Amino acid sequence: MTRSSRTSPPPGTPVPPAQLGAPPPGSALGSHYSRCFGCGSDHPTGLHLAAVTPDSTTVEATFTVGEAHQGAPMLAHGGVLAAAMDEVLGMSVYLFRKPYVTARLETDYVLPVPVGTTLHLRAWCNGITGRKAYLEAEGRVGAPDGPVAVRAAALFVEVSMRHFAEHGDLAAITAEHQDYEVNP
């Protein structure tokens, strides 16, 4: 895919191994926040993505494009597809058990995606150096080995939980994440 140097790891950047405490291979990944647009079950119009990790380092999910996701008539909106990619990318970096946010997200739209299409999404990490994690994802039509419709590459930056306290609603997060402390 077309990727800028800002979403490609510098040469020699190591791909991290599975972390102690990561969900075991085959686990379903829960939602990180019930009102998240990407994965929250309480979000009325969200994408409701449910993912699994086959190997504790990558993430797989399916997303069926619905009528609410249209841009052109009966075709998926590119921004909705980018949101789905952002979500699985975020889930994949969270397997390394630290809080990260998206700093840069690049998306290549390879095929038009009609309403009713089920995309098989996969996201993985190409390397982490310092606070910077380099990630990639793809969405394939109809099957895990179907044609690629969307590709994404991203730079996520590690933050502290203070980021969410200062800029968002930490109480809402900690209500669902007793495993995180603001001042660890």
Ligand SMILES: CCCCCCCC/C=C\CCCCCCCC(=O)SCCNC(=O)CCNC(=O)[C@H](O)C(C)(C)COP(=O)(O)OP(=O)(O)OC[C@H]1O[C@@H](n2cnc3c(N)ncnc32)[C@H](O)[C@@H]1OP(=O)(O)O
């Ligand atoms: C939500 C609660 C979760 C709690 C529990 C955690 C569990 C999570 C579980 C599961 C997650 C699943 C799913 C989530 C999915 C969705 C994720 C999103 O959509 S996140 C929202 C959108 N993103 C933002 O709102 C970021 C806004 N931006 C910022 O806050 C800052 O700009 C930030 C933190 C990204 C960087 O700011 P600085 O001041 O901390 O650090 P500086 O020094 O600027 O950057 C660090 C390094 O990164 C590079 N960098 C930063 N931004 C860059 C960019 N846009 N392009 C290229 N490089 C960039 C810089 O050049 C620097 O690199 P050098 O260390 O000098 O080598």
